[in-house]
Amino acid sequence: MNSFKEKLIRQIFRAASYASLFFLFGIMFVLFKESLTALGEINIFNFLLGKDWYPTYEPPDYGILPLISGSLAVSFVAMFICVPLGLGTALYMHEIACDRQRKFLKPAIEILSAVPSIIFGFFGLVILAPFLQKNFNLPTGQCLLTASIMLGVMTIPIITSLSEDALSFVPRSFKEASYALGANRWQTLLRVTIPAAASGIITSIIMGMGRLMGETMIVLMVAGGAAVIPNSLFAPVRPMTSSIAAEMGEAAQGSLHFSALFEIGLLLFIITFVLNIIAEIISRRYRLKLGQGR
């Protein structure tokens, strides 16, 4: 009797452990199923490489190249903010900060990572966009640069916390050996610690990239929303996520537009999925290299 109960409980827990896989494949399946109409009616090459996104015109155009390039552009520019600042903060916490500073810095970074993206979007819209507009004499402050800055700030804590983990996994003996050879702290950091933690740091950057590509509210509020391929830092853009969020409300359920938005979602899912797998592979090799079983 008792062993039956034990087995039953074990099976219940086993079932629960499938939940994340179930939802992951569920999301993939649903996105695919809802995109079928669009996949059938719009040639995939015209969809991915078409330069015009006019879903409400007659006849409509469903080319998402401007949206893809918008996503890539804001993410790329944001990397110039989140990678140096995130990495610098991680290096500071790891190498320079004394215990008292660390006690303050770690929670501060955690609070920054807990700030909802809508707050960054709101801040960008009411403070940063008018500021840039005034100082750079722009027709509108809602542009690629504004979105990238806010996205970059949002992503700093992700890169910081993951990189700091990677740095702290580097065995102490590596550093000590370097000091013993007469290297100073910076030389040790640059030539020993960072290379040893490199794959962890790269993983953190890839995870950050995934977050940048998938973020919605910030780009929806401050990127400007024009579906054209950006030609400058101050051009308004319309990344994939903001197209989905902005147009889903007006697209009639079951229409081609509705389905095309799901196809964009599917593409987004595939991009982040691939990024995650790459991060997974890199971090696994890193674990093997340092011989840690975690």
Added chain:
Amino acid sequence: MKNKIIQNAAFSLIGLSMVVTLLFLAGIIYFIASRGLPAISWEFITEIPRDAMTCGGIAPAIVGTIYLTLGAVLFAFPIGVACAVYLQEYSPKSHFVNIIRIGVNNLAGVPSVVFGLFGLAVFVKFFGFGVSILSGSLTLGILILPGIISASQEALMAVPISFREASLAMGATQWQTIYKITLPAALPGILTGIIISIGRAAGETAPILFTAATFYKREYPNSIMSEVMALPYHIYALMTEGLQPEKQTAIAYACALILIILVGIISSSAIIIRNKYRSGYVR
């Protein structure tokens, strides 16, 4: 000498990047607090909105956010903890565990707007829940599931193996050991994970855009099938809809401040719980 100069220059740059990061955090909080504070009053927090969102309070949005968050946690907590227990306590180190772990990591990386699409297709359309608290909660629940799994698994991992061995040696079954020994010992860590997830769910906007949220409602939600106002969505709607941008911006500042305070309280309590219990066992 030259090496010393390079080191100082490099460390200054590193220090500078840290300062800039903190300045961003401080700047965001300062601007929103200084402009949001004047609009906040007791009435603002406890009354329903009036005159097409230009005066009155935002109580329904706060209540809506609480409902959505509670629903999400109620859904994700049992599944997440059970999954973590299976992976950590029952399952031997195997290929299977690895695949599940990759699945969890991948689910954590799915963009929030994609969860929204999933919720729209499955809960709103397929199950026919419509735009409702139920649809929104389930969508948010899936979103926070991977976080709860990882946090719970880490908490279980931190419980010394000797605890389990002692219990098993006393003749307890595996389930008794988990229920009476391992889970209580891991509780603070699990709780921290849950609280962080609450903060995440409370602030997410994109997943509830098409599954739960509505801009203007003059009453409180009366069932789990009704659509709700939610604090983060309300900020977005105030800035993009409506006819009186100036009055609405003032309210949006106040909403943003309340959301920051809410999320700040939630995540600092997580940090406090963790710091209090971390010293419990040595890994």
